[in-house]
Amino acid sequence: MNIAEQVLAGSRRALSKAITAVENEYDTAVDIMKALYPHTGRAHVIGITGAPGAGKSTLTDKLAKAYRRQGKTVGIIAIDPTSPFSGGAILGDRIRMVDLTMDEGVFIRSMGTRGSLGGLSRKTAEAVKILDAFGMDVVFVETVGVGQSEVDIVKAADTTIVVMVPGLGDDIQAIKAGILEIGDVFAINKADREGVDKLHVELDMMLDLNQEHTDWRPPVKRTVASRDEGVTELVETIGEHFEYLQTSGALTVRRRERTKNELLDLLDEEIGRKVMRHLQESGNFDNLVIQVEQREKDPYSVVREILHQVLR
Incomplete structure (x- = not known):
């Protein structure tokens, strides 16, 4: 069996090899993607974006565990800054998700930005497709959190979660980065901090002023990911958004635009x-x-x- 056939047969080793092949542009990469493409389009792709230090990795870890409790399989692509020497990812978000690595129903991969704008490697879309073809129910794409070009996440996700934190001047960052336009769900993480009410009110006001969203008004949820607080409610909201996308026909429109x-x-x-x-x-x-x-x-x-x- 070739690598693509092994991926479809459920081999985690082949899954890792396939992502390496597309990431490093091996000669076999195009053939792998051609073989896997007909088996894609089933996973719910969730983007996690926001300012550095917002606790995106911790939140992703807790969300993944919540989906696992529902019996769903989870793929995680953590976009890390790239080493200028080796070209590899240097943060290693997997360190923060160490207990997830022991779970057979979870696959985590760190990918380097390789200098691409917005921290999203050009190969992220292919990695998402490989995890999708492998049979993952949910695929998370967690970005570096670099600011204005963070809007790139939209190109890879069905549902985009923007993570904010009180006390980081996020209200100004939201306007500057065009984040209001890309967020489907807003999560105020570290909600036990001072200033959470102020940020929540300001976000609500800006979302009310923003005319981009018509049928779906992005909800604002509070979480304390380190203590697993508010995560269940956030998962429910993500589910509601995906249901809205399917029933309204917006999912077809989004995926066509992505294609x-x-x-x-x-x-x-x-x-x-x-x-x-x-x-x-x-x-x-x-x-x-x-x-x-x-x-x-x-x-x-x-x-x-x-x-x-x-x-x-």
């Missing part, structure tokens, strides 16, 4: 590869750079000329 973005990204990547190959084979690129630099040609005409040669 469109993935196709455009793949096209972008493939055209980029073809252009680079053409430039290497022609050996003319350095001359073109000199001509542009000396103002003999303009960069816009040169790019059109290259594309015309590649795509004709």
Whole structure:
């Protein structure tokens, strides 16, 4: 059996190998994804995003345990900052979820951002699909929490949870990062801290002013993840959101938009590869750079000329 067949047969080792293959762009990666693609689209993909220090990993850990108590299998992709030396993930969120690693119904993978904007590796979508094809009921994507480009999480998730904390100036961060537009559910974590009421009121006010959401008004829930408080209610709310997506037809719309973005990204990547190959084979690129630099040609005409040669 090849790796894809082993993944479909339930091999955790093959699952790990498949994610490594797409993450490192091995030659086998495309064939693996082609074989697994027809078996995707069943998992509920949940994005966990928010400011650094908000307790996203602890909350993800507690949510995963709550889903396990319901008998559901869980995949977790923790996006970590990337080591500038090895290219690997350096935070290792698995340290915070150590007891989950012993559970056969849970699979945790840390992935490096590899310099991609918003902390979401381009390969995250493929890793989600692999976990989906493997048969995971719920797949969490937990982001680094870097601010404005955090909105990238929307591209990978059905339900996006924005985690906030009292006392971090989150009200300002929410406006700045466009987080109001991306949150389906808001969780105020560390809700035993001072300032929780103020943050809750400000969030509610901003959500009322925000006209983006029509049928679904994002609820605000309070949690103290370290003590497992409010987690059951949060799971119920996530379930309600998924039910809303299914009954309203919004899930189909979201997933179609995601497919469109993935196709455009793949096209972008493939055209980029073809252009680079053409430039290497022609050996003319350095001359073109000199001509542009000396103002003999303009960069816009040169790019059109290259594309015309590649795509004709």
